[in-house]
Amino acid sequence: THDLLNSLRQVEKMLALHETSYQQGLRSLRKKINALHNSTMAFFKMASCPKPDPPANGRRLGRVFAMGHEVHFLCKPGYELIGPRTRVCLESLKWSGQQPMCRSEIGTLSFLCSHGVSLGLNSTANSLASFSSAASSFAALSASSTTTSSSLASSPTPSSPSSSVRPSNCTHFLGSTHCTCDVGFTISGRDNNICTDIDECHLFPLAQPGRLCIHQCVNTPGSFHCVCPPGYSLSRDGRSCTDIDECENLSHNCTADRLCVNTFGGFKCVTVKCPKTKNATYIKTSPMRCERNPCMFGDKACTQAPNSISFHFLAVVSNMSAPRVLFRVSAARVLGDTLRFGLAGGRGRGHFSVQRSGRQTGTLLLVTSINGPATLEAEVEMSELENNTLLGRYLTKVTLFVSPYMF
Template sequence: SDDSSPLKLHLLIFFFNNGACSELQLHYFTLSSLVNLVRMLEVLGEEGLRSLRKKISCPAQHNISSEVSCPKPELPAHGRRLGRVFGVGHEVHFLCKPGYELIGPRTRVCLESLKWSGQQPMCRRESSFNSTENSLASFSPAAPSSSSSSSPFPGSAALSASSSSSSSSSASYTLSSSSPTSSPPSSVRPSHCTHFLGSTRCTCDVGFTISGRDNNICTDIDECRLFPLGQPGRLCVHQCVNTPGSFHCFCPAGYDLARDGRSCTDMDECENRMHNCTSNQVCVNTYGGFQCVTVECPHMKNATYIKTSPMRCERNPCMLGDKACTQAPNSISFHFLSVVSNMSAPRVLFRVSAARVLGDTLRFGLAGGRGRGHFSVQRSGRQTGTLLLVTPIKGPATLEAEVEMSELERNALLGRYLTKVTLFVSPYEF
C-alpha cells in the first residue's frame, strides 16, 4: 500500500546506517516483512532496537554475479586481462606485453546496464604507432601503363585468332611513411563524458579510441596502419591515406576509384577519346594507360605485302619458281593484349585456328619475338594452337611472341601464317 512506502524507506535507512545489512541484501525483504518489523520496533522501543539488531540476521547473500553479470570482455591482441568476476560493479584491468602500448581504458567496470564502461582497448607496437602521433603515407604517382585486353581482330581467310580474357590478381604494395610528426589538432579530441551517481562514463566518436589517464582523450585510429596493403583484408587496393576518424583510398593515374571506395577501375582512354594517337596509329587501351601502335607490313626478300585491314598484311602472288617468296608467310596478323603485373601462370593468352585446311598436316610453333622464355605454344585441337604464358611477368614490360602455323601436304610446305602477339604488362596487379 502507499502507507508502506515511507515505512520501507525508514527501515532501509535504519539498517543501512546501522550496518545491519548491505543495500543489495535489503532488496530481498518482502513488503509485509517490512511492515511487521516496523510495528515490532515501535513496541520494543530504543532498548529493544539494540537487542533486535544483535539478533537479526540478514538474508543469505545471493550469487548476484552469476545471475546478473556483463558478458566476458575480449582479450586485446598482444595483451592480458586481469579479473575473473564480471558481476555488476566489478572491474577488469588490461595490460600489454613488452614492446606494446595500451590504447584505450586500462580499467573497465560492469555497469547496471550489463555493459562494460568505455571501449575495448587494444595493444599497438610502440615503435610503429604512437597514440598521439599520426604519420601520413607519402607516395608519388606512377607513370601510366596497361589496361583491358583488346577484343579479337578480324581473322584471315586461312586462319582465325582469339584472345583469352585475363583476370587480375591482388596487389601487394608497401607504403613508405614519412617521419612521425605531431598530430594535427583534429586527430586528438576530448572525449564525451557523462556523470551519473558518482560515476563517469566517457566515449569517443567513430574512428577514435579512448585514451589518457582519466579516459578524457580521443585519439584517431590510423586505419591504414591497422590494415596495411600487403595483408589480407586491406582497406585499399592501391593507396590509403588516413584522415581524422576515417580514411581515403586513392588510385594511380589512368584509374578511377570504384563505387566501393576501395578498388580501382581502369579508364579506357581509347574509347573515351582521351589519347593522342594519330590517324595512322591504333590506340590500344592498357591497364592504367594506353599505347599508340603503328602497324606496318614487313619487307622481305623477293616477297611483298599489302595491308588488307588495319591489323593484317597479305603477301602478293609469287613469281613462278621463286622459292624464297613461297617460303615467306602467306599472311601476317597483328594482335595486342593487355595484362596485369605478376599474373599467375601458366595461362592461356591466345588461340590460333585454321579456318580451312588444304593439306594433310598443321604445325604450330614459336617463330620468334622478344621474351620467348615466357611463352609456349601447345596444340589444343586438330586445327587449333594455343599461346601460353608459362612464367609470371613483373611490369611494366612489353613482350612479343610470333606464333607460326604451317600447312603441309606430304611434308611439302603449302603455306605459312604468322600471328604477331604484343603483350603490354601493367606496372600494377589490378
C-alpha cells in the same frame, strides 16, 4: 466382421475417454497458468519503490514507481539542481542516488563570493577568469549530478575538430565516470580524457588479405579514403580501382595513322606496318592484317615467306598467375594433311609456349609471371604441309602490354 466391429467400438470408447481426460487436464492447466499470471502481476504491482517527494522549488516527472522505472527532477527558473536528475527504482525497492534539491542561484553566487571570487559589474577579465575557475570547481563538488563534459585538462586543445586528437565525451554519474569517443577514435590518456585517431591504413596494410584499399590508403581523422593511380577511377565500393578506357572515351593523344590500345592504367599508340623484304612483298588488307602478294614461279625464297601476318595487342596486369592461356590461333580450312604450330620469335620468348589444343587450333600460353611494367612480343607460326611439303605459313604477332599494377 462382427468381431471387427466390436473391436472398433471398444477403440472408439477408449479414444473418447482419453479425449475427455485430456480436455479436463487442459482446463486445469489453464486455471493454474491464470492463477500464476495473476499472482505474478500482483507481485509486480506490489514491488514498487515509495513515492519520491519533489524537491523544494522544483518538480518530479514520472508517475510509475515500479521496479526498473525512472523518475526525473527539474528546478524552477532561478534555481540550480543539486544531485541526480534521474533516479531508478532498484531491485531492493529503493531509489538510486540521493534525494536532489534545488538551490537558488543567488545562494550559489554568495557561496562563490565567500570564497574570494569578485562578482562586481566592473570586473576585469582576470576576475571573470577566476569566476569561471571557481564555478568549475564548484560544479566538480556535485559529483552525483549527471553532466556531459568534454574535458582535456592536461592535454593541448586541438586547433580544429578535424584533428587526430580530440577530447573524450565523459559522463559523471553517482561518483563514477564513463568516457566515450567518436567513431574512428580510440580512448587514451591517464584519465581516459583523450580520443586518438585510429589509423585504419596502418591496421590493415596492403599486404594483408583484409586490406582496405586495393592501391593506396590515406588516413583521415576518424576515417580513411582510398586513392587510385593515374589511369584508374575509384569504384563504387570506395576501395577498388577501375581502369579508365582512354581509347573509348577519346581521351588519348594518338594520331589518325596510329591505333590506340587501352592498357591497365593507360594506353599505347601503336603503328601496324607490313614488313618489307626483298623476297616477298606485302599489302595491308585490314588494319591488323598483311597479305603476301603472289610469288613468281620458282621463287622458293618468296614461297618460304609467311602467306599472311596478323597483329594482336593484349593488355594484362602485373604478376599474373601462370600458366595461363593468352591467345588461340585457328585455321579456317585445311588444304594439306598436316598442320603445325610453334614459336617463330619475339621478345621474351622464355615467358611463352605454344601447345596444340585441337586439330586446327594452337594455343599461346604464358608459362611464367611477368612483373610490369613491360612490353613483350610472341610470334606464333602455323604451317600447313602436304606430304612434308610446305604449302603455306601464317604468322600471328602478339604484343603483350604488362601494367605496373596488379589490378
